[in-house]
Amino acid sequence: xxxxxxxxxxxxxxxxxxxxxxxxxxxxxxxxxxxxxxxxxxxxxxxxxxxxxxxxxxxxxxxxxxxxxxxxxxxxxxxxxxxxxxxxxxxxxxxxxxxxxxxxxxxxxxxxxxxxxxxxxxxxxxxxxxxxxxxxxxxxxxxxxxxxxxxxxxxxxxxxxxxxxxxxxxxxxxxxxxxxxxxxxxxxxxxxxxxxxxxxxxxxxxxxxxxxxxxxxxxxxxxxxxxxxxxxxxxxxxxxxxxxxxxxxxxxxxxxxxxxxxxxxxxxxxxxxxxxxxxxxxx
Amino acid sequence: xxxxxxxxxxxxxxxxxxxxxxxxxxxxxxxxxxxxxxxxxxxxxxxxxxxxxxxxxxxxxxxxxxxxxxxxxxxxxxxxxxxxxxxxxxxxxxxxxxxxxxxxxxxxxxxxxxxxxxxxxxxxxxxxxxxxxxxxxxxxxxxxxxxxxxxxxxxxxxxxxxxxxxxxxxxxxxxxxxxxxxxxxxxxxxxxxxxxxxxxxxxxxxxxxxxxxxxxxxxxxxxxxxxxxxxxxxxxxxxxxxxxxxxxxxxxxxxxxxxxxxxxxxxxxxxxxxxxxxxxxxxxxxxxxxxxxxxxxxxxxxxxxxxxxxxxxx
Numbered sequence: 119x120x121x122x123x124x125x126x127x128x129x130x131x132x133x134x135x136x137x138x139x140x141x142x143x144x145x146x147x148x149x150x151x152x153x154x155x156x157x158x159x160x161x162x163x164x165x166x167x168x169x170x171x172x173x174x175x176x177x178x179x180x181x182x183x184x185x186x187x188x189x190x191x192x193x194x195x196x197x198x199x200x201x202x203x204x205x206x207x208x209x210x211x212x213x214x215x216x217x218x219x220x221x222x223x224x225x226x227x228x229x230x231x232x233x234x235x236x237x238x239x240x241x242x243x244x245x246x247x248x249x250x251x252x253x254x255x256x257x258x259x260x261x262x263x264x265x266x267x268x269x270x271x272x273x274x275x276x277x278x279x280x281x282x283x284x285x286x287x288x289x290x291x292x293x294x295x296x297x298x299x300x301x302x303x304x305x306x307x308x309x310x311x312x313x314x315x316x317x318x319x320x321x322x323x324x325x326x327x328x329x330x331x332x333x334x335x336x337x338x339x340x341x342x343x344x345x346x347x348x349x350x351x352x353x354x355x356x357x358x359x360x361x362x363x364x365x366x367x368x369x370x371x372x373x374x375x376x377x378x379x380x381x382x383x384x385x386x387x388x389x390x391x392x393x394x395x396x397x398x399x400x401x
Numbered sequence: 402x403x404x405x406x407x408x409x410x411x412x413x414x415x416x417x418x419x420x421x422x423x424x425x426x427x428x429x430x431x432x433x434x435x436x437x438x439x440x441x442x443x444x445x446x447x448x449x450x451x452x453x454x455x456x457x458x459x460x461x462x463x464x465x466x467x468x469x470x471x472x473x474x475x476x477x478x479x480x481x482x483x484x485x486x487x488x489x490x491x492x493x494x495x496x497x498x499x500x501x502x503x504x505x506x507x508x509x510x511x512x513x514x515x516x517x518x519x520x521x522x523x524x525x526x527x528x529x530x531x532x533x534x535x536x537x538x539x540x541x542x543x544x545x546x547x548x549x550x551x552x553x554x555x556x557x558x559x560x561x562x563x564x565x566x567x568x569x570x571x572x573x574x575x576x577x578x579x580x581x582x583x584x585x586x587x588x589x590x591x592x593x594x595x596x597x598x599x600x601x602x603x604x605x606x607x608x609x610x611x612x613x614x615x616x617x618x619x620x621x622x623x624x625x626x627x628x629x630x631x632x633x634x635x636x637x638x639x640x641x642x643x644x645x646x647x648x649x650x651x652x653x654x655x656x657x658x659x660x661x662x663x664x665x666x667x668x669x670x671x672x673x674x675x676x677x678x679x680x681x682x683x684x685x686x687x688x689x690x691x692x693x694x695x696x697x698x699x700x701x702x703x704x705x706x707x708x709x710x711x712x713x714x715x
Contacts, residue, residue, distance in 0.1 A: 200655075200714040201646045205631070251711045258708070262481070280599075280621050282631060285645045286657050289599060289621040293607045294707045296576060297583030301704065304584075320621075322572030323560075323600040328580055342572035343562035351562050358644040361567055371570050 145169050147337075161378045170335050170378055172315055174217070175224040175241035178274055182382050183228035183237065189225040191236075192259055197221060197252040199283075206283040213244045222247045222277070225260035230272075231386035234394075236264035239274045242316065246278035249321055253281070254291025257325065261298050261309075270308040270389055275326040279319020292324035299328050308392040310385065313340050313363065313372065327371070331388060334363035334372045335381070406667070409448060412441050449666050452616070454642040457649075458624060460616040465670045467525075467555035467677070467680065469511025469594065470496060475677035477502065477509055485536060488571060489652030494525045494561075497540040502552070503685055508544035509539045510605060511554035514595075527565045527596075528561035531574035533605050538578050541585055550588040550688050553605040558623065560601030569618070575604040582607035583704055586696030590687050592662070592680055593617045593649075594669070608644075609703050610687045613649040615664040619657070620647035657710060660687075 141154050147169025157164070161181055162171040173181070179188055199206045222244035228237055238257045240247045257273065264271040280288040292341065299309055311329030313322075315338035322342050331361075333338060341361040349356060359365050363375045377382045423430040424562040452460070460466065472538055473480050477500035485491040514520075515525035537553075544551045560571050582589060591608035597619030608621075613619060622630075624642035629635040634689050652658040665672040694702060 133714065135405060195715070200711065203644050204640075231649065251477055251714055255715055282622050282627050282645070284711075285621050285647060286619055286652060287655065287714070289603055289619075290657060290707060290710045292576075292600065293579050293583065294710065296579035297607070297704045297707055300580045320600055323575035323604075324579055325576070327570075327573040327576035334412045340572075341567055342560065342575070343567060347562050348567065349566055358566060360564065369568055369570065371573055 143171075144165075149272045163378050168336065168377070170315065170337060172242050172276065172347070174243055175219065176382045177237040178241075178314075179224065179228070179237075181378070182239075182274075182385065183230060184232065187229040188226055190224060191263060192225060192256050194220065195248055195252050195256055197284075200251065200287055201283070202284050203283040203285075209245060217241065217244045219244050221252050221256065222249070223253045223256050225256045226368055227263070227267075227269075230389060233270075233389035234267075235270040235272055235385055235389060236260045236267070237272045237274070240276040240321075242276040242278070245281065247276045247321075248278050248281035248282040248288075249291050250281035251291065254288075254294055257295055258298050261295070261302050262282070265302050265305055265307065268305070268307060268394065270310065270392060271302065272310045272312065272385065273325055273329070274312045274314055276314045276315060277316040277319070277321040277326075279321055287321065292320045294327045296328060299325055303330070306391075310352060310388060312381070312385075314338050316340075316344075318342070320387055331374070332372045333374045333376050333381075333384065334366060336363055336375055336377055338363040340366045340372070406448075409441070409445055412444070416441060445666050453616075453639075454645075454651075455520040455624065455639040457616045458618055458638075458642050458647070460643075460668045462616050463668065463670060464516060466595055466674045467669055468516075468556055470513055470556055471593065471673060472677050472680060473500070473509060473511065474518075475674060476681045477507075480509065483540060486532040486539055488535060489532040492530050492536060493523060494527055494529045494557075495533035495537055496703050497537055499549075502681070502688065505688075506547070506549045507552055507688075508540050508549050509552045509554070510540055511594075512602075512605070513627035514556060525561055527557045528559060529557065529601060530561050530563075530566045531569040531571050534560075534574040534578050537605060538574075538581050541578075541581060541589075545585050545587050546550075548587060550590065550691070551585065552684060552688075553589070553591045553608065555591055555593045555602045555605050555619075556595035557596050557598050557601050558596050559598035560604070570604065575600050578604040579607055583707070584700055585703075587701060588688055588694070588699055588713050589683060589693070593619050593658075594680075597647075598623060606648070607703065607707065609691055609699060609706070610659045611652075612660045612662055612680075612683055612687070613652060613658045614662050614669060614680075615649055616668055617649055618642075618647040619652055620645050655711070656713075 143152050145164040148167035150166045223240045225238045238260050309329050310331045315333040317326050317340045366372045367375050424676040444706045476599040480500040482498040496513040504641040512527045515524045589608040590610045591606045625635045628641040649661045653661050669676040
């Protein structure tokens with residue numbers, strides 16, 4: 119019935135190659151020089167200014183999902199080049215080499231403080247987390263798996279938007295996922311979206327904005343149109359903090375801004391408040 | 402006039418000259434002239450059938466190309482426009498309201514663009530703010546309540562990329578439209594009549610049937626935007642237009658569009674009435690087909706349609 123589930127496997131979560139090669143890192147928030155090991159012990163949050171470094175999908179899973187519970191779905195689903203777009207194959211290959219990932223999202227089953235759920239974790243290090251056919255499909259299959267198992271679904275968003283190199287096929291992933299999540303919602307199931315830096319474009323204009331509960335990480339850029347394009351349109355600089363998580367909270371578009379130290383506990387709390395079991399009007 | 406149309410115009414004027422010469426000197430050249438005319442027509446047909454992506458983008462953006470309001474006037478003479486999102490305001494760059502099609506009530510929604518500088522400013526060049534998408538959503542939900550089919554006419558460069566739009570939740574507004582349209586229990590037919598600009602166009606296009614005019618396009622990003630990001634040179638938009646596979650013919654081949662509606666030679670603006678009549682005929686045809694499906698079947702069919710897009714490339 120569900121081909122992905124049969125192919126599940128455990129993935130090893132380990133420090134990225136980048137971390138091993140670069141023992142020191144400068145904080146973009148306060149310009150302090152940080153020791154990678156300490157930064158990692160602090161969930162990649164700057165101990166001086168609270169700047170949240172972008173996480174890889176593996177780091178996110180390690181921080182969020184109980185050890186040994188993660189089972190990956192569709193690990194081998196990879197993008198082709200449906201439009202024969204100039205330079206796309208090379209870019210994909212580069213991204214694969216640089217990240218060790220097959221695509222910009224990792225999906226699977228996992229437990230959060232013992233609460234079972236399905237998760238999708240986008241990785242902005244892979245072609246800026248852009249959504250093409252395969253990213254859309256992997257997320258769709260994770261939602262479908264959650265629907266079959268009647269479990270909550272959590273999406274960690276990090277994306278530059280729809281992937282240009284797959285043209286309108288990428289664009290339509292937005293509608294595909296919005297439709298599927300609508301069905302998921304009608305089945306009485308919980309969908310939590312976590313907006314991390316950056317959540318933009320076609321991802322913001324589809325599943326990122328459709329969570330029953332929407333959480334953002336501090337200072338994350340959350341927008342439809344990116345700040346640079348807006349500044350070009352209006353010919354002036356945007357104010358400090360515009361389109362950041364706290365701004366979106368004030369404007370009413372996210373439920374909570376949750377620092378990384380509290381993310382797992384907060385998710386667990388939300389999951390606990392949505393006990394499993396058949397709801398009225400379920401499909 | 403477009404560059405490729407110049408040669409054609411020169412040919413036409415030559416034929417005209419010949420006709421005048423023949424008349425002046427009372428020569429009977431009618432069979433020669435007839436043959437020449439047929440040849441010009443043949444060249445014209447070939448030219449327009451083999452337009453490159455960039456030329457179609459050019460045609461789709463022509464100021465004199467009929468817009469949603471023109472088609473609404475021609476197809477729905479009894480159109481009653483309704484306003485506002487009941488929350489923030491009324492966005493004039495989206496037009497929506499009630500009408501009848503062959504005696505049956507329908508809800509019609511489209512993008513409104515201007516024809517001159519003043520109108521362009523008034524309608525924000527067809528780029529909607531969140532309240533525009535929310536108005537569209539309200540009208541669609543109203544259509545569902547009263548069991549009316551929804552017809553959308555898409556023609557927009559994209560959602561408005563400005564600070565107010567962001568502040569009021571441009572992303573959320575579009576996302577909600579995608580969600581609501583995907584679950585609407587009445588038939589939805591979309592016709593992309595000009596520019597189908599990214600998420601701003603998709604927000605009106607989650608339909609059971611997606612029809613597209615021969616010279617319209619539907620793209621994830623504008624060719625200029627794509628060229629400046631990927632090729633670091635906005636001047637390479639022509640190349641980007643080809644690469645993006647955004648033409649009606651591409652979208653039909655990719656099974657994104659269900660049907661390409663032919664335009665008069667040279668583009669929709671050459672025969673507005675004829676174009677409107679053709680669109681009307683296709684709307685009636687598709688709504689008739691969809692009328693056989695019940696509410697839940699329509700929802701399932703629509704979802705399935707989007708679920709399967711691109712499946713052959715996985």
